[in-house]
Amino acid sequence: MNCLAYRRAMLEAPLREDDRRAAHAEQCAACRRFGRTVRELEGQLGTALAIEVPRSLSERLDHHAPCRQGRFARLLLPWLIPSLITLVAAALYLPWQHRQELAAAHRRSLQPTLPSQPLSDQALRNALVPFGLELRPPPPSPLTARWIELDGAPALQLRLQHEGRPATVLLFSASPLSSHTGPFVQEGVSGFVSRTEKGSVAVLGLSDAAARRLLARLFGPPAGSP
Amino acid sequence: MTRSTSRFDSLAQQWGAPLYRFALWLWGNTGKAERLVSLTLRRACRLEIPHEGNALPFLIELMIREVAPITLRYRGRPAALPAPPLSTDFPEGEMERLRLVVRRLPEEYRLPLLLQVLAGMEIPRIAAVLETSEASVATRLCRARQWLLKQETRVDRLPTAGRGGR
Incomplete structure (x- = not known):
């Protein structure tokens, strides 16, 4: 060396023990002095770098320190505004879609499916009991009654002539129609929905006044009316 | 107290001070040093620490590799050290003078020196941490100490390689 x-x-490494270095220092007085100076500097360096640490350091160290908060904020910001716009659009669209679905359900309810066999007079009287209704004599003629499926629930369908016009009366206990009472006109078909004690009754194909007259004729005046 | 919190506290108790010291020397800001130590210890809580008895090199490596990555600027040849500033404003006291000199040392040279003196890392480990060659680290350490010796005004006392030199 x-x-x-x-x-x-x-x-490079003043404190490393090395035989070759020691051997050279033995032979060279200048390098020996240099080595002593560097080691002295190293000792002072170690002392100088060991600065005093605040006693409360352990308490100040935060277990929940945010991890690169600024960076996250910068990353999130470009997504935040489009997300808000999407949320607002969804908030506006969903109620509109819900209204559309309700209207579609209403339309479907006006087109009953799966007709069953016509009911006899006795069967009709029995079928009216769950609705809390009773047919007033004399029964209109012709009158065809049958159970149908209305939006997945059973409904009693009465078909008859009233004031020279064909009319349909639907009696049901649960349907989107249940949420509506009063007259309605849907796709050219006018009707009237009323609540009974244990369900709802809808009259299709008649005006509001004619439907009310038909219901009074079939089941008597509604409860509470003079 | 949760398990992770107690582990954090245990690590903070044992290694918080030397880590803080290292961060403060490198970044020179107490708030930033505290935050970096917190982040490093929190990260370490989720890791298996090899050699728990002397975890400082591991934690310091974790800090400068994952928490505050600063290795890119150490690739390639080390830049030349600037000329030593005038030493007329040195404060009184040898320790204060030396601290000022270390603070003035460019970061490119200060970091390997801190890793060696404060973390007790060997040159190969420093090279691995800084993702550079061992020769580059050795050069930086060599130049850093030369600079310190000059700044410490030991230059007058430095023996030159005289006739007895080989």
């Missing part, structure tokens, strides 16, 4: 290598080695 020559002087240059010794000095470089000392500057």
